[in-house]
Amino acid sequence: MVQQSDIPKVIQEAQERLDLVFERLSVCPDTRQRLSLPHRVVEAAIPVRMDDGSLQVFRSWRVQFDVTRGPGKGGIRFHPSVSRDEVIALSFWMAIKCAVVNLPYGGAKGGVRVDRKKLSLFELERVSRGYMRAMADVVGPDVDIPGPDMNTDELVMGWMADEYDVIKRQRSPAVITGKPVALGGSRGRTAATGEGAAQVLDLWAERQKKDNKTIKIAIQGLGNAGYYFACAAERLGFTVVAVADSSGAVYCDQGLDVPAIYAHKRKTRELKGVSAENDKHTVESLSNEELLALDVDVLALAAMENQITKDNAKDVRAKWLLEIANGPVAADADPMLQKQGVTVLPDVLVNTGGVIVSYYEWLQNRSADYWSAEQVQQRMQELIRSQAELCFELAENEDLDLRSAAYMQGIKRIAEAMDARGTHAEFNPE
Template sequence: MMFELARQRLAPVFNLLDINEEVMIRLSVPKRTIVANIPVRMDDGTLRVFTGYRIQYDDTRGPTKGGIRFHPDVDMQEVTSLSFWMTVKCAVAGLPFGGAKGGVTVNPKELSLMEIERLSRGYIRAFADVLGEKRDIPAPDVYTNATIMGWMADEYAMIARRQEPGIITGKPLHLNGSKGREFATGQGALFALQEYLEHYKPSSEQMTIAVQGFGNAGFHFARIAQQCGYRVVAISDSQGAIYDPKGLNVLDVHRLKQEDNRLASVYCDGSVCNELDYETLSNEALLELNVDVLVLAALENQITEQNAHQIQAKTVLEIANGPVSPDADQILEAREIDVIPDVLANAGGVIVSYFEWVQNRSGMYWEEAEVEQQLKKIMVKESQSIFDHAKKHKCSLRTAAYVHGVERLAGAIDQRGNHKLFKSV
C-alpha cells in the first residue's frame, strides 16, 4: 500500500511530460530486491534473527545510493518506497547516483550498544555481495548514525581485505567522513526554505516555525534556523511536544533532551538548566499550530486526509520522507498551503554524502566552509529550477520537483535506447 502511494506521485508528472512509455515501465518497479535473515548473538547468550532489506531501485544514472534504517516498522513496502524516493531525489539534485534504501526490522532501543554493533556488522555480511563504492553506497537513516556507519565500513573492509572508505557515507570524521555531514540535511532544508521564501513570500517579519521530530535533521534545522533569526516556537519528539509562542532556546532544549531524555523549555547557564514557562502538546496538536512554517522531520504519513483540513501553517517543509500523503497533498494545495517536497527539502544529506564519496575516492578532503558553499550552490540551483517548473506548468512544488527529476531520469533511460530508436533501425 505504501509503495502504491509513493508511485501515485508519478501520475501528474507523466501527464505533463512527453516521455517514452518505457520510462514509465522502468520507473514503476525496483531493479533489485534483496531480503536477508541476520543472526545476532545477544548479550545473554541467546540467538535472535532479524530481517534485513536492501532495495536497489534504479541505477540508470549511476551507482545506487541510500540509507539504512533500524526501526520496528521496517518492511518491504516501506523500504521500496524509500528507494523510489531516493531515485527521484538523486535526480532532482543532479547527482550521478541512482536510488536505493535498506533497513532492519528491529527496535534498537531494546538492544545494547554491543548488540547494535553485532547487528550492524551482520547487515554488511548479509549484503556485502551487492554493495560497493561503484555499485551501491549506504548511509545513515532513522536510528542509525555515524558510529554505526563506521562499524559497517570496517566490516566491509575486513570482508574485502582492503580499505574502501567510499563504500559507506556518513562515517565519523576520523574514519574518512566528511566535515559538514552531520548537519547537512538540516542545513540543506534551510537553504531550500530560504529560496522558497525569497521567491514566494518575501518578508522582513520574523518567521515562526514548528518542528515535528527532534532527531539529527530536525535538531540541526531548528538550531541553524534560530541562528538565522527565525523563531522556533514548538518542537516535538516521539513522546510529545512543547510550545512557547515567544520562542524556544533550541540548543538548551537539545541539551536537556540529551541529558534527561525529555523535552522542556529551558535556559542553561553553565552546568545549570532552569525550566521556563511553556505548554505541553501532543504531536497531533503541534501539526495544527498557526505558524508560518510547519517542519515535518519525523516519519511518513504525518499529514493525511484525516487531518489535512486542520493544518493552519502557511507553508509545510518536508524534511522526513513522505510525511504528507497524496490525498493530503490535494487538500493542502486546494487550501493554498505550499508544501516544499522531501525530494528537494531533505536532499542536503545525500548531496553531502556525495561530497564524502568524492573525497574518499580522490583522497582530498574539504574544509567545512567549502562543503557548505558547495551544498548551498546545488540547493539554490535546483530550487530555482523547480520553482521555474512550477510556474511553467502551473503545478504544485512537489509535481514540479518530480518533473525536474523525471526529466533527468527519462533522458538517461532514453539515451540508452528505446523502442522508438530500435524500430527506426
C-alpha cells in the same frame, strides 16, 4: 510487459503521485514501466547474540530501485516497523530525489526491523556489522553506496565501513557515507539534511518577499534532521516556537532555546520534562497532534512518513509545510492541503542536503582530497539553492504545485538517462 498486478502496491501509489508529470512530459511511456519494479531487492536475516546470551534474528532489506543514472544511493533505517514495502518505496523516492538535484546516482535504501532504543551499545554494533556482512556482496563504491537514515548515525556507519573493509580485505571508504571524519567521513554530513532544508526554506521566503524574522516554525522530530534544521533556521533569522519528539511537544511563542532543549533530550532521551530552566521563556507542553495544528507560518515535518493524512489535513493551519522527513504527507492529504492554500515544499527537494553531502563524501574518498567544513557548506548551499531555484521556476512556468515541479525535474533527467543508454532505441516522440 509488466502487469499491473506485478507492481508492488507502494509503487502503484507512488506512481499515482506522478500521473500529472507523466501526462505533461513527453517522455517514452516505457520510462513509467521501467520505474514500476525495483532493479533488485535483497532480504536477509541477521542473527545476533544478545548480551544476555540469547539469540535474536532481525529481518533486513536492501533495495536498489533504479541504477540508470549511477550507482544506488540511500540510507539504512533501523526501525521496529520497517518493512520490505517501505524500503522499496523509499528506494523509489531516492531515485527521484538524486535526479531532482542532479547527483550522478540511482536510488536505493536499506532497513533493519529493530528497535534501536532496546539495544545496548554492543548489541547495536553486532546488528550493524551483521547488516554489512549480509549485504557486502550487493553494495560497493560503484554499485550501491549506503548512508545514514532514521536511527542510524556515524557510529553505525563507522562499524559498517569497518566490517566491509574486514570482509573485502582492503580499505574502501567510498562504500558508505556518513562515516566519522576519522574514517574518511565528510565534514558537515551530520548537519547537512537540516542545513539543506533551511536553505530551501530561506530561498522560498526570499522569493515570497518575506522577512525571515517574521516567520515562526513548528518542528515535528528532534533527531538528526530536525535538530540541525532548527539550528540552521535560527541562524537564518527564523524563530522556532515548537518542537516535538515521540514523547510529546514543547511550545513557546517567543521562541525556544533549541540547543538547551536538545541537551535535555540527549540526557533524558525525551522532551518530556523540559522545564522553564531549560529555556529563555516558559515553555508549554503539547501533544504531537496539537503541534501539527499550531497556528504558525511553517510546519516542518522531520520525523516519519504519513504524519499528515486525510484525517488531520484539515487541522493544519500553517501556511507552508516543509517536508524534511521522507513522505510525511500522505497522497490523499495533498489535494486537501492545496485546497486549504497550504504550500507544500516537497521532500525530494527539501531533504536533499544529506545525500548531497554524502555525494561530496564519496568524491572526497575517491580522490583522497579532503575539504574544509566551509567548502562543504558552500558547495552544498550552491547546489541545493540552484536546483531549488530551477524547481520553483518550473512550478511557476508550468503552473504546477511544487511537488509536481520537483517530480518533473527528476523524472525528466531519469528518462533522458534511460534514453541515452539505448533502452528506448525504438522510441521516437515525433
